[in-house]
Amino acid sequence: EAGVAQSPRYKIIEKRQSVAFWCNPISGHATLYWYQQILGQGPKLLIQFQNNGVVDDSQLPKDRFSAERLKGVDSTLKIQPAKLEDSAVYLCASSQTSGSWNEQFFGPGTRLTVL
Amino acid sequence: AQSVTQLDSQVPVFEEAPVELRCNYSSSVSVYLFWYVQYPNQGLQLLLKYLSGSTLVKGINGFEAEFNKSQTSFHLRKPSVHISDTAEYFCAVSLDSSYKLIFGSGTRLLVRP
Numbered sequence: 001e002a003g004v005a006q007s008p009r010y011k012i013i014e015k016r017q018s019v020a021f022w023c024n025p026i027s028g029h030a031t032l033y034w035y036q037q038i039l040g041q042g043p044k045l046l047i048q049f050q051n052n053g054v055v056d057d058s059q060l061p062k063d064r065f066s067a068e069r070l071k072g073v074d075s076t077l078k079i080q081p082a083k084l085e086d087s088a089v090y091l092c093a094s095s096q097t098s099g100s101w102n103e104q105f106f107g108p109g110t111r112l113t114v115l
Numbered sequence: 116a117q118s119v120t121q122l123d124s125q126v127p128v129f130e131e132a133p134v135e136l137r138c139n140y141s142s143s144v145s146v147y148l149f150w151y152v153q154y155p156n157q158g159l160q161l162l163l164k165y166l167s168g169s170t171l172v173k174g175i176n177g178f179e180a181e182f183n184k185s186q187t188s189f190h191l192r193k194p195s196v197h198i199s200d201t202a203e204y205f206c207a208v209s210l211d212s213s214y215k216l217i218f219g220s221g222t223r224l225l226v227r228p
Binding site: 003004040041042043044045048056091093101102103104105106107108109 | 119124147156157158159160161164166205207209214215216218219220221
């Protein structure tokens with residue numbers, strides 16, 4: 001079974017530029033998560049989708065971050081404009097459903113460096 | 116609000132020695148507890164989980180953890196570590212109502228020959 005796929009694996013941009021990350025969850029998984037992992041910290045949930053609807057985006061900085069999950073499969077996370085403090089690893093995870101406990105499977109992440 | 120504390124940022128240990136990675140949490144409601152492992156340049160992998168039942172849970176790769184409600188702890192243990200156990204270990208909690216994961220800051224386990 002294929003795991004969670006993410007691209008690109010690495011991205012370097014200058015502040016005030018925009019960037020987008022892509023995630024393809026495990027086939028059949030209804031729930032998709034985006035986490036931000038700053039160096040030296042644990043992952044922090046940015047947004048959670050159930051199919052193509054948003055379940056929780058309380059920690060998403062909505063003035064610069066946006067995410068979508070069209071058709072309830074792939075998802076894109078965008079940052080516009082980027083700030084230095086956005087340098088982090090962005091992890092995507094998926095699970096079968098959010099209605100009960102189901103294991104979250106994580107992708108390898110995208111490491112973003114903002115100069 | 117729920118939070119997770121991993122006091123040890125790095126734990127060095129010799130190969131074949133026992134190890135304990137500490138995790139304490141704060142919550143006023145029932146929680147689920149987890150340990151994840153992150154190898155370099157890889158995503159997180161679930162080591163073990165406590166949802167209910169026996170307070171001693173066994174996971175993959177010979178790891179185990181014990182849920183102690185009175186001390187609000189969920190320490191991870193392994194009786195004999197291998198070089199391949201070198202990685203970052205994250206403790207996490209989840210409310211039984213939302214299943215949202217809240218992670219600690221992580222502990223880097225460094226196994227030396």
